[in-house]
Amino acid sequence: MPTTPPVTPSAAPEDPYAAVRTRKYAGLLLMAAVLGVPVSAIAFGFLALVSELQSLTYTELPKALGFDATPSWWPVPLLGVAGLLVGLVVRRLPGGGGHRPAEGLVSTGAPPAADLPGIVLAALVSLGMGAVLGPEAPLIALGGGLAVWAAGRVKRDLPPDARSLVGASGSFAAVSALLGSPLLGAFLLMEVAGLAGPMLGVALVPGLLSAGIGALIFTGLGSWTGLGTYSLRLGEVPPAATPDAAGFGWALVLGLAAAFAGAGIRRLSLALQERVERRTVVATAVMGLFVGALALVYAETSGKEGSEVLYSGEHELGHLLSASAEYSVGALVLLIVCKSLAYCASLSCFRGGPVFPAMFVGAVGGVALSHLPGLELTAGFAMGVGAMCVAMLRLPMTSVLLATLLLGREGVTVMPLVIVAVVVAYVVTLRLTPASADRDGVRPEAG
Incomplete structure (x- = not known):
């Protein structure tokens, strides 16, 4: 009759929280906090530039050309030029302008630094000239790519796992305030990355820290510059009836x-x-x-x-x-x-x-x-x-x-x-x- 083999000490599962108790994890948190400041500031600048481009191309440019108001036909040539520019970026620059949005939103890791100029340029033209897309994917790529690049300059022998966490933290910082709540941004990236199990908290804490810092930076820059926070907000919401x-x-x-x-x-x-x-x-x-x-x-x-x-x-x-x-x-x-x-x-x-x-x-x-x-x-x-x-x-x-x-x-x-x-x-x-x-x-x- 077969018997169940005894469980030996070597078969016991490893402690998933052991990494949190190490000095390296504390250093990783410090790095995530420090990198969250410049990354979120750059993300704020990206959103501000997109907003300015939208106003320039759709409102200011028609006025400069002598129109009293923006003609209803104006988007046709505007989007044609945008398509030509984006096509050239996708075709000529490294990285193909970033992810292809028709394929949705999942994590493939931070892009290399060489791809970032093409990602930023393609997104600025697309979003600033009227394409029906949002800024969240370019921000995720920009935040992750910048964080990994900066971390590599500070510590060249950064392990792959730590590099991945730093990249995720940079993405958290960049997208933290965009959706109106750092917690909502954290859930978005958590589901996109497919994090689960006991390692969820270990991997999520650096990102949450960066998200919180990023939200503070967005709020501070929005107040200081007078540009707002570019966060998702509604005005007056009509009262909702109890579900029936x-x-x-x-x-x-x-x-x-x-x-x-x-x-x-x-x-x-x-x-x-x-x-x-x-x-x-x-x-x-x-x-x-x-x-x-x-x-x-x-x-x-x-x-x-x-x-x-x-x-x-x-x-x-x-x-x-x-x-x-x-x-x-x-x-x-x-x-x-x-x-x-x-x-x-x-x-x-x-x-x-x-x-x-x-x-x-x-x-x-x-x-x-x-x-x-x-x-x-x-x-x-x-x-x-x-x-x-x-x-x-x-x-x-x-x-x-x-x-x-x-x-x-x-x-x-x-x-x-x-x-x-x-x-x-x-x-x-x-x-x-x-x-x-x-x-x-x-x-x-x-x-």
Whole structure:
């Protein structure tokens, strides 16, 4: 009769927290804290430069050319030039301009220093001239790359594991205040990196330290310069009603709708990416013209600003919620269609992150559906944000936190509905995603 062999001391699991008790770990924390200051300052400068470029190209330049206001056709040539410039950067500079946003958002480690100029330049042109992408992926790459480069100058024999933690800490510092909370940025990077088990705390603490320092630097620089913090913020949030049976029913509907919409956007952007890469420069310029044309169609048809179709949508979320009564259902549906198509085109060739446009498309969908019986405005907005985020990113914890923390006190009220919508969208998204997609390497990367 077989017997179970006794457990020997050598078979006992190693202490996962042993590293925390060492002097080297304390030194790593100190390095993360010190590097968090310049990295977060550089990230703040990057966001400030993006904001200035958006104002320069969309507002100041038309005025300088003699226009009383920005013409509705202005985004067409603007995005065409942007596509040409980004295509040249992707084709000519090391690193291909950074990660390809159509493939989503997962960690592949900090990029080498030689790739950083191309990453920054491609992102500045893309984000500053109206591509429908967010700044989170370039910031993650920039923060991680700078931190690893600086750490290598200070300590050339830095072990690979320590180098990875330093790179992650730099990414934490760079993205800490962007999403409105250092904790939310930490959850984003935690899920992106796939950290789990007892080592989660060991790996996360340096990043949390850098995130906290980064948030302080963002706040201080925002106050000192008068430019603000560039953090995700909403203005006045309408009161949310207590969830009821109808609300939970709508959570199922929104979750399903977001899963299918996200699958469509992802597949179309990947198909476009495959074609763009055959003739990068010309095809990227064509995609830019297409994005500009969508903004023109929306502006001429709805009477609204074409800029609502452009950019990440981060700064339009508050206006969308507070001024939702100004939008007809037809205008909202048109905005969803134009923004989604512009999002697909931007994902296929420009450089940036996929988070904020997903939030915006989901929010518009939730606001549009709130015109129907049983769905309250704030709940629809929150569920749309969470469900569309998880459909595009496949990061359920981050998606729930994005949708609820964004709404402040009202977010706590609608959190049960958001959780249901996110879970439904997450499960259906995974069912709609072919298993071969992950095996073949169609996986996102964070820069």
